[in-house]
Amino acid sequence: MNGPAPRAVVCDIEGTTGSADHVRDVLFPYARERLTHWLAAHRGQPAWERVLHATRAHAGAPDLDERGVAATLAAWSDADVKAPPLKDVQGLIWADGYASGELAGHVYEDVPPALARWQRAGIARYVYSSGSVAAQRGWFAHSDHGDLSPLLCGHFDLANAGAKRDPASYLAITARIGVPAGATLFLSDVREELDAALQAGWRVIGVRRAGDPRGDRVPGHATVPDLHGVLPDP
Known part of the structure; x- marks a missing residue:
């Protein structure tokens, strides 16, 4: 230089x-499979409130319930949409995986x-x-x-x-x-x-x-x- x-x-x-392959083949499926469970497990908590509010705002759908939010996040994940609410919840789910030893970067x-x-x-x-x-x-x-x-x-x-x-x-x-x-x-x-x-x-x-x-x-x-x-x- x-x-x-x-x-x-x-x-x-x-x-x-x-590795981009690690993200696509390991991390994305790991979070995708756990979206519904994570929302249910954190219901009413600040992170849950943040994810729901941000997903509704980003989707332009203020009336989405928890099931609708989960479906929206799943659709974004399947399409690899760079939506901040999806990135937020993915990071939270991966943090649990790292803490448990199931994941490594x-x-x-x-x-x-x-x-x-x-x-x-x-x-x-x-x-x-x-x-x-x-x-x-x-x-x-x-x-x-x-x-x-x-x-x-x-x-x-x-x-x-x-x-x-x-x-x-x-x-x-x-x-x-x-x-x-x-x-x-x-x-x-x-x-x-x-x-x-x-x-x-x-x-x-x-x-x-x-x-x-x-x-x-x-x-x-x-x-x-x-x-x-x-x-x-x-």
Whole structure:
């Protein structure tokens, strides 16, 4: 990378720091199967109230009862809709799975040493994913490489930053972390996300893991196959 080292690195999860297959084949079905049970088990609690209210608002259906909310969330899950209420409840369900030991977050083997390397260099380390902050924290705290929480400085999602293909979301993160846009590096496997970050003034690098059916390059962006060579020790 040309120029001075960035002062902050912001990482995507699916396809970048962790396997997209793990999300699709393990986490999504796990939450989908437990939606109705979770709502019933938490009935009347603040998290239940929050999920119901947000689902009704996002669906534009203020009269949905609990059964209707469950059906709506299930439909969104089946269609992989990036709806904040779905991401919220998924994160809550996954948190229970992590706590019970039924789940572990998938993290590529090069990610922990990269995070540690950036930490030693004094570079701040953040995660920005469509998954909720709760889901992100559970993923990294209960990863298959142990608890990686101490290697991260913070988390951003659709609720606290905005859509990942909107440049305004990256401007919002810049304001939150207090690091200039030009000193912030974003790593993602999605072209449109990299485009949005670039429009916000960030520096970007595409990540394409081995075996990705989309090929080994993120079109329009410098691309690496892993994080081994990203910002090596000086």
